[in-house]
Amino acid sequence: MACGSKYPSSPRLFTCPKCGGLLEPFYIDGGSPRGRGVWRYRDLLPRPRRIVTMGEGSTPLVKLENLSRAMGVEVYGKLEFLNPTGSFKDRGMTVGVSIASSFSYRLVVAASTGNTAASMAAYARRAGLNPVILIPKGGIASGKLSQIAALGAWVLEVEGSFDDALDAARAAAEKGLAYSLNSINPYRLEGQKTIAFEILEDVDRVDHVVVPVGNAGNISAIWKGFKEAGLLGLPSMRPRMVGVQAEGASPLYRAWVEKMDSVERVRNPSTIASAIRIGNPVNAAKALAAVRESDGLIISVSDAEILKAAATLAENEGMLVEPASAASLAGLIKLRNQGIIASGSSVVLILTGHGLKDPRALEFIASSAGVRRAYASTAEEALLKLEEIAVGG
Numbered sequence: 001m002a003c004g005s006k007y008p009s010s011p012r013l014f015t016c017p018k019c020g021g022l023l024e025p026f027y028i029d030g031g032s033p034r035g036r037g038v039w040r041y042r043d044l045l046p047r048p049r050r051i052v053t054m055g056e057g058s059t060p061l062v063k064l065e066n067l068s069r070a071m072g073v074e075v076y077g078k079l080e081f082l083n084p085t086g087s088f089k090d091r092g093m094t095v096g097v098s099i100a101s102s103f104s105y106r107l108v109v110a111a112s113t114g115n116t117a118a119s120m121a122a123y124a125r126r127a128g129l130n131p132v133i134l135i136p137k138g139g140i141a142s143g144k145l146s147q148i149a150a151l152g153a154w155v156l157e158v159e160g161s162f163d164d165a166l167d168a169a170r171a172a173a174e175k176g177l178a179y180s181l182n183s184i185n186p187y188r189l190e191g192q193k194t195i196a197f198e199i200l201e202d203v204d205r206v207d208h209v210v211v212p213v214g215n216a217g218n219i220s221a222i223w224k225g226f227k228e229a230g231l232l233g234l235p236s237m238r239p240r241m242v243g244v245q246a247e248g249a250s251p252l253y254r255a256w257v258e259k260m261d262s263v264e265r266v267r268n269p270s271t272i273a274s275a276i277r278i279g280n281p282v283n284a285a286k287a288l289a290a291v292r293e294s295d296g297l298i299i300s301v302s303d304a305e306i307l308k309a310a311a312t313l314a315e316n317e318g319m320l321v322e323p324a325s326a327a328s329l330a331g332l333i334k335l336r337n338q339g340i341i342a343s344g345s346s347v348v349l350i351l352t353g354h355g356l357k358d359p360r361a362l363e364f365i366a367s368s369a370g371v372r373r374a375y376a377s378t379a380e381e382a383l384l385k386l387e388e389i390a391v392g393g
C-alpha cells in the first residue's frame with residue numbers, strides 16, 4: 001500500500017504482505033447518496049451480506065453561535081457523541097461488525113481506551129457475536145467501563161498502556177483467534193469516512209476540520225472521505241485537516257514537528273483525556289499523509305487547555321463532551337490565538353465522545369465552571385433560597 005501494491009479485497013487482509021503498511025480499500029465506480037445514516041453512502045462502502053446497524057451517522061452539524069461570535073470564526077460542531085453508543089466509533093462498527101457477521105466469525109476482539117470497546121460490544125451483541133476487549137488496567141473512564149460491563153463483554157485488563165493491549169489484540173487476531181475491530185481493520189475505517197460526506201452535505205464552505213487524534217484512524221478516514229466525495233456526486237471541497245493531540249501523548253505532533261514519516265513510540269503516555277492516551281498510533285503514516293496532503297497541521301494541547309475548553313463548550317453552547325473531544329476546541333482556541341486560523345474562516349470541530357462517559361472529568365469541569373450548590377432543610381427555606389438566587393440573577 002505505502003508501496004503501491006494492490007490486492008483483491010479479503011475480510012482478513014489488513015496489512016500489505018510486502019511492506020507491512022496498513023491497507024485501504026479503493027473504489028472504481030461511484031454512485032449516489034440515498035437513505036439515512038452511514039449506509040446512505042453504501043455505494044462507497046464494503047458490501048457485507050448482512051448489515052448490523054443501530055441507525056448510526058446522520059449526526060447534527062450545529063453552528064456554535066456563541067463561540068463563533070466570541071472567536072471571530074464560523075465554528076460548527078459535528079455532534080458525533082450523539083451516535084448510539086456515544087461516540088463516532090459506531091460509524092466504523094456498523095461496517096466492521098457487519099463484515100465479521102457475514103463471514104461467520106464468532107469472536108471479535110479490540111484493544112481499547114473505552115469507546116471502541118463500548119461500540120464493538122454493542123454491535124457484537126446485536127449481531128450475536130462474542131466481544132473480547134483488552135483495556136489498559138485502570139486506564140479507562142468509569143462510564144465506559146460500566147457500559148462495556150453492562151453489554152456483557154469479556155474484559156481483559158492489561159498491565160501497561162493501550163499500545164501494549166493493542167499489541168496483544170493484534171497478535172490474537174493474526175493467530176486467527178478472533179476478528180480484529182481496531183482501526184487496523186480497513187473496513188471499519190470506511191464507515192468513519194462518512195463524517196466527511198455528511199459535512200459536505202451540510203455546509204457550503206469548510207476551511208478547517210479539527211480532529212482529536214489518538215490511534216489516528218479517524219483523521220485518516222475523514223480525509224479519505226473528502227478525497228472520495230466526488231465519486232458520490234458531492235462537492236469536492238478539500239479542507240485543511242488539523243490533528244490535535246494531548247501534550248503527554250503526542251507522538252504524532254513530535255513526528256510532525258520533526259518532519260518524520262513515522263512516530264517514535266511514547267512509552268508512558270499520560271493525559272486526562274484517556275481516550276487519546278496512546279503512545280504508538282497505528283495509523284500514524286496515513287494520518288501524517290492526510291495532514292500533509294490537505295496542507296493542514298498537527299498541534300498539541302495541555303490537559304489544562306483541554307479542561308478549560310470542555311468547560312467553555314458547556315458554558316457557552318450547553319454541550320458536554322469527554323476530554324478527548326474537547327481537545328478539538330482547545331486546538332482551535334490555540335490556533336486562533338496564534339493567528340494560524342484566520343478570522344472569518346469556517347471551522348468544523350469533530351466532537352467525538354459524550355461527556356457522561358467520564359464522570360471524573362465532569363467533576364473537574366464542574367469545579368472550573370464554579371459549582372453552584374445550596375442546601376435547604378424545608379420547602380420554605382428552599383423558597384427563601386430561590387428568592388436570593390433570583391435577586392442575584
Ligand SMILES: Cc1ncc(COP(=O)(O)O)c(C=O)c1O
Binds near residue numbers: 212213214215219322
Ligand atoms: C472520544 C475520542 N476522541 C478521539 C479519539 C481519537 O480517535 P483516533 O484514535 O481515531 O485518532 C478517540 C479514540 O481514539 C476517542 O475515543
Ligand SMILES: N[C@@H](CCOP(=O)(O)O)C(=O)O
Binds near residue numbers: 111113114182183214
Ligand atoms: N480511543 C480508541 C482507541 C482505539 O482506537 P481504534 O480506532 O484503533 O479502535 C478507543 O476508543 O478505544
